[in-house]
Amino acid sequence: MATQKGKISVLKKFCPWVIGFAVVMALSSGQALAQTTAAEIQADAEAALVSGDPAQTVILANQLLEDNPDSFAALFLLALAQSDLDLPREAAASASRAYRAAPSEETRLQTARLAATAHFRAEQFARAEFWFRRAANHIATEEDAEAIVRGFQRAREANPITTQYTASIAPSDNINDGSDASRLCFENLDGTCFIELDLREDQLALSGLEYNGSASIRYRLSQTPRQTTTIGGLVFGQGVVFSDETETLLSESESEIVRDLEPSDFSAFLAQFSLEQQQTMFSPLGPTRIAYNYGRYWRGGDLLVDYHDLILxxxxxxxxxxxxxxxxxxxQQRAQAPGLIDSTIYDLSGSYQWRFDNRDVTTLTLAGKYNDASEESTFVEYRLRSDYAIGRQIFETSWSTFAEIGYRSFDEFSSTLDGRRDRFAxxxxxxxxxxxxxxxxxxxxxxFASRTDSDVSFIDSSKVSLSFGIASNF
Known part of the structure; x- marks a missing residue:
């Protein structure tokens, strides 16, 4: 942290608040001291702090707290003085007590910021992040918000541990990515069907409710001006709730397998470990990223595949x-369940990002994929995606959009004689x-909306969902 010589006194940031509390806060100091005496001691404590004698302020603040342990003014002065004495842990504890005694939103904001700053100086970065988030509950101006965001970002950058969480729930007309068609067609050379089979009900688009959540953690192993190395973990879970229409459809099926299906059979779970290093020494163009992932994927409680990723x-x-x-x-994806096959998947992408003067951000991405598997599962895919985030708020709401189109081609496919071609958006x-x-x-x-049109009819699918979740403002 900064040396004593370079340290800027916390008093300079909070001094206007100290002077402003002189008489008003004396009224909340309790009745154990005479009102005039309490006001005089508080005034002396403030004067000592302003004149550069924080040790005297500590003595006087503790004197006030002996008779009124919940005096906001005394606790706030004590936290400021302890910070000036380079006692950040003690300052954080006092600021926390002052926050609980704060009489207004404005004073809660200032004490939460003081607690966050003290935790940061004590190198307790996770606690600093927590107190900056708590301070965000009381912001009243754009300047307050910007200050809180800057403080939070400093704490996050300094913290070797980074966590992130997501959660959402979404009504959907296709919770299983099922087909829009009802029949499977095996084609002749002229494209007509020589055999048609009804699809099972669970292969059709089913309506209901999707819910999912994820948690990730990253730990910075080392950092120098030329490299940063991190390890991390990710877990993701997804489940569904059948609509009444879906429950009726499945229960009336002629297939006993379909009738026995439960929402848990459509659940999914993923767990992943990662190791990543970002270097600036390999390329004169900018940072180079090298990463390795190992993950496992379950569906309906059964392990389906595990995989190894190498990313550059x-x-x-x-x-x-x-x-x-x-x-x-x-x-490298390895099948862990009967009926699945191993595959090797190659991905290549390029993204160009613009940041405009009005703080809008747009990103254009072109990507390609080659899935090398059995003859009927090998395909080539191309995607073009555009993302746009509006930098200014509209009706106190932040907006972002994306759109993507793609093409997928199979040289061989089980139900056709000339492969398969999908177009999706x-x-x-x-x-x-x-x-x-x-x-x-x-x-x-x-x-969210998606659609796939294929020359194989039972691959056609569409989906519309409206999801509700939470997002971090920092």
């Missing part, structure tokens, strides 16, 4: 807030309602 990325920054990100990866818009905020989190809403 290059970031090329330009003037004006523009940047180019290139990434290539290879995944996805789009979504997300609104984060930042006027509603708790600990720096706000409710969000995402409208």
């Amino acid at each position: 990325g290059q970031i090329v920054p330009f003037e004006g807030g523009r940047s180019l990100a290139l990434e290539s990866s290879v995944r 996805r789009a979504g818009v997300t609104a984060v309602f930042e006027e509603i905020s708790y600990f720096g989190f706000s409710p969000s809403m995402t409208l």
